[in-house]
Amino acid sequence: MSTPKTTVHYVEDKINSWQTRSPFIILFLASLVGVATGLIGSLFQIGIAHIISWRMGIADSEFSNIYIKCLVIFLITAAMGAFSYYLVKKYAPESGGSGIPEVEGALLDLRPVRWKRVLPVKFFGGLTALGSGMVLGREGPTVQMGSSLGKMLADTTKIKNKESQHTLIATGAGAGITTAFNAPLGGILFVIEEMRGEFSYTKSSIKAVFVGCISACIVYQLIIGSSPILNIGTYISVPLNSIWIYIFLGIFVGVIGALSNFLILSTRKFLDLFYQKKEYFFVLTGALLAGFFGLLTIFLPDITGGGFLIIPNVIDELYSFYPLLILFSLRLIATVICFGSGAPGGIFSPTIALGAILGVLFGICARTIFPEYDIHLGTCAILGMAGLFAASIRAPLTGIVIVIEMTSSYILILPLILTCVTATFIAQTLGSTSLYSEILNNTLDKLGIQRK
Structure with a gap:
């Protein structure tokens, strides 16, 4: 008759056996990274749209004087820019720019991933910078936030293995591209091609990137919708x-x-x-x-x-x-x-x-x-x-x-x-x-x- 202790040992042995054949734990964590990245990336996109709509509403309002209107818009957007750059300067200088070079540096163990600082700075700093009308894209912030979420999950679950940490960071980066463009295959290829010099490719790491990008895409489409980012009609093949x-x-x-x-x-x-x-x-x-x-x-x-x-x-x-x-x-x-x-x-x-x-x-x-x-x-x-x-x-x-x-x-x-x-x-x-x-x-x- 089996005791509770032998049952626990049996279950542990089974899990270790499954993990050896197929690293389902890292795949499960990759799916969580994808879900979190899809969620925060979708909220980021919605937030930018609301800020732009609010700002354009002010610009379309009737003012008694065009100069007063210009002054109001300038002061509002200047305050948004100052807030964004101040967050970067004060709390997380690595959040400046797209953040993708920082992700590549983290995969080489040359740059830290300070997710406790980067996540809020990139989210709120990116919202105000992009919402002000500056010529910037949302994909850089979603990539860096996604990789930060990957590192956050690795730290939270106390993963010490460097390869597994890098896998979750890269998964978050691919999920970030997926969320920015509603492009799961693009997110996967971004990791494979752009980060080829920094990312260690194994069967389990590539599977994790696939799982993360698919999870992010599902969450994005549930929140935003499944339509392509650009609806510009259909075209015939080139002769x-x-x-x-x-x-x-x-x-x-x-x-x-x-x-x-x-x-x-x-x-x-x-x-x-x-x-x-x-x-x-x-x-x-x-x-x-x-x-x-x-x-x-x-x-x-x-x-x-x-x-x-x-x-x-x-x-x-x-x-x-x-x-x-x-x-x-x-x-x-x-x-x-x-x-x-x-x-x-x-x-x-x-x-x-x-x-x-x-x-x-x-x-x-x-x-x-x-x-x-x-x-x-x-x-x-x-x-x-x-x-x-x-x-x-x-x-x-x-x-x-x-x-x-x-x-x-x-x-x-x-x-x-x-x-x-x-x-x-x-x-x-x-x-x-x-x-x-x-x-x-x-x-x-x-x-x-x-x-x-």
Whole structure:
């Protein structure tokens, strides 16, 4: 007859046996990380939308004087920017920027994951920075918050094994991308491709990333909905006799991607030196930038925000060539300044918006030069989104899949591959490196840490 003690030993032996064959414990924890990331990412998106709606409501209100209206909007958004930058400066400097380089550094055991500080700072700092109208994306905050949730769960459950800790951190990062773009496969590929130099791939770790991204997607779709992020219609496949044209689109966006990375890194270096002069310069910069972009939402709203809202207008040809060229130039400058300033926001969304504009500009030119081909501007926009993403982030597979999942443009897979491979090759040929790897290297150099 079995005793309670022998029964406990039997159960423990069974669990250890199952764990040896299939690490279900780490998979269960990965699912919790995915659920938590999907929840906090969805709340983050809803919060940003409410803040923007509230701010635009104030901007649309009737004021007796336009100057009073401008002053009110400037003061409100400047206060939001000051609050965001103050949180970063005071409590978690690693929350500045997208946070993805910090995640990559954590996977190399070169950067700490101070989740108790990062989670509130990134959430509330990101809400106010993105809500003010600055040209930033929500994917960077969701990735860093997701990885912080992974580390939080590892610490809470007292997991000491480094590989398991890294697995949960990477799972949170992939779940963050999934939540930002409603793109589970994109989140998985982001970890596999972008973090290939930092993440240790094993059968169990890859399964955990899959489980986390699927869990995050389910939670996101339950809260936000299952519709693609961008509803820009459907497109026919590109005829094979004209597919070669998109090699030139890849060259075009590859050059712009390399230029964009150079400008962002140069701006970061310049502002880092500027911030060292006075302690309050960082917060002051945030206040002035947020106030300025808050004002722009009254007069030039298309230059502000992440950029997803302008993509349908660009594709529907609401802009002629030269106004579109001016819009691209202004948004490029705004992206470089906002992201380069150290705001707690990402760059994926602004980059995708810039890519859409570049694609349409290319399409207008191609239609003029090759009138015999049926060139759709929407197709060019989708290819431009993925191409510029690939050139800037140096992750062509991730760019292809994220854009496909965002737009449901599966039929464009062949020209997408052609454009992204060409764009990545051109950017690499010009000496451009991955933006996130370069930011991490600069951070480690400032701290005197040698990268492994």
